[in-house]
Amino acid sequence: MMNGNPQTILRTVFGYESFRPHQQEIIEGLIEGRDAFVLMPTGGGKSLCYQIPAMCRQGVGIVVSPLISLMKDQVDALRACGVRAAFYNSSLQSAEAKKVLAKLHNAELDLLYIAPERLMSDEFLERLKNIPIALFAIDEAHCISQWGHDFRPEYRKLGRLRGLFPEIPLIALTATAEPHTRQDILDRLGLHKARNYISGFDRPNIRYTVVEKRKPFSQLLEYLQSRSESAGIVYCLSRSRVDKVAGQLVEAGFEAAPYHAGLSSEERKKTQDDFLKDDVRIIVATVAFGMGIDKSNVRYVVHYDIPKNIESYYQETGRAGRDGLPAEALLMFGYGDIAVARGLIEKTSNPEQMRIETHKLSAMVGFAEALSCRRRILLGYFGERLQEDCGNCDTCLHPPKAIDVTEDARKALSCVYRVGQRFGMAHVIDILRGSRKERLLKMGHDRLTTYGIGADRSQEFWSSLLRHLVHHGFLEQDVGNYSVLKLTQAAKPLLKGEKTLTMAEPRVKAAPEPKHERRRPGDIDYSKPLFERLRALRKHLADEEGVPPFVIFSDASLAEMAALLPTEDEHFLRIHGVGEYKLKRFGPSFLDEIRRFTGSDSVS
DSSP, X not given: OOXXXXXXXXXXXXXXXXXXTTHXXXXXXXXTTOOEEEEOOTXXXXXXXXXXXXXXXXXXXXXXXXXXXXXXXXXXXXXXXXXXXXXXXXXXXXXXXXXXXXXXXXXXXXXXXXXXXXXXXXXXXXXXXXXXXEEEXXXXXXXXXXXXTTXXXXXXXXXXXXXXXXXXXXXXXXXXXXXXXXXXXXXXXXXXXOEEEEOOOOOTTEEEEEEEXXXXXXXXXXXXXXXXXXXXXXXXXXXHHHHHHHHHHHHTTOOEEEXXXXXXXXXXXXXXXXXXXXXXXXXXXXXXXXXXXXXXXXXXXXXXXXXXXXXXXXXXXXXXXXXXXXXXXXXXXXXXXHHHHHHHHTTOSOHHHHHHHHHHHHHHHHHHHOSSOHHHHHHHHTTOOOSSOOSSBHHHHSOOOEEEOHHHHHHHXXXXXXXXXXXXXXXXXXHHTTOOOHHHHHTTGGGSTTTTXXXXXXXXXXXXXXXXXXXXXXXXXXXXXXXXXXXXXXXXHHHTTSOOOEEEOOOOSOOXXXXXXXXXXXXXXXXXXXXHHHHHHHHHHHHHHTSOHHHHOOHHHHHHHHXXXXXXXXXXXXXXXXXXXXXXXXXXXXXXHHHHHHHHSOOO
């Protein structure tokens, strides 16, 4: 327990001048013993909502977290601020685990991070009976709900906490929960008297972009060329694709490594440590495997394949730009991926779960296909309304051009009909474009009336149009039968000229930055050369300390240093994220570097 009020702890320990919306009210409520449900975007300051009350109240704050790696990141960050924190999980050796338990019993901890199954074991619950508890915090609370995108059965046991410890305040926190999930969390945790705090989902510093998937690895390479110095994550749908893409990136000269559940725990730990320490720039990971990374300086997230739901997409893209600086989210959207995702969903034995997940996949596809502001669609899914377009997504910055494809659609549908609805997309395109492939000629398909009638259009155009026809219900693609194309009832009025059809002009790469772009959220003017020198110093100190660089200072803090050029302690303390403990521990090194820079180089 620390002396001082929440505002003092915020300033002196964490180095922040003021609370974000709702934080102070949540913190004061917990200190007074009231329950809370908190919905805040990733990077929105959820952790402080329970960390500060745990430091103000008598006893230890017990924090439930689903991921071992995330626990370590958060404990490292707290210790770097001088907070007495520890984690208790299966990654600890026996001797280390005993030390943590000894600190717990000796009242030497402000916060203890623990996995749900370990907390709810009979042995640990018995242990807690003799220990003063400040509060319980359930992080990633959506894991308790079947409506949540990352349901974990072990979280269900947490519903007993309210009954077992009726006098201890309990706070549940998540960044991703639409209305069904929110209500389910409250019901399952018994938070019937909890105050609900919804801070909104918007992450204005993230730019959302969707491109049509054509030659995905070439598209990825082109995107990464100008981002080789930045940290990023590439998500894929399968382990085999993760391994392949990571291998190709390494061959192309990028610092990349794979990360998925099929690797040994030692391999995963090394990869994650290398990424956190900025020794590896790119992690390629499966969307199904939660990374639990608290790394604040991820500058971009690429979805190589479409996620199964908007919650996953939102959470995964939210790993970019946690420091508030400009970040990017690129989604490669291919209709073939929808069939793969649907196939994974259909393996579910629970019909209700299958229905929920199919609904969520449809919403994800709707986001990818959108011709209007993507942020409006994303936030609208969670029940939040933007009053105007965001100006920081691809459709706002480069509005898609709608083209009339009625005649071309009739040509394509007619071709599918004339080949007896027995062939797939590639063969239909070959006929339309007048290919001289031996198989086509041997079948006599060069004598069809549709042969060559689309030679004036590219293969890419016909691919886009056929996928458009499939997704909008004019064609069916029989995935179980070599992806054969078949007409639906909806195709008849289009074929007869009774209906028109438009689609967005295909976009296969992220558009270039506008020459006169308005200022992006999170942008600040700072000296780039000094920022790089401070970043190198941070890396050196982090390696000496054995912690990730962002634990010492975030990129946002370095950018502010490079903008304001503090050379004295009192000025350094005004930098966002600099508390008294960090001033004493790291201030001299950073102030010396800034003094050397301002004394010897011109500021650019």
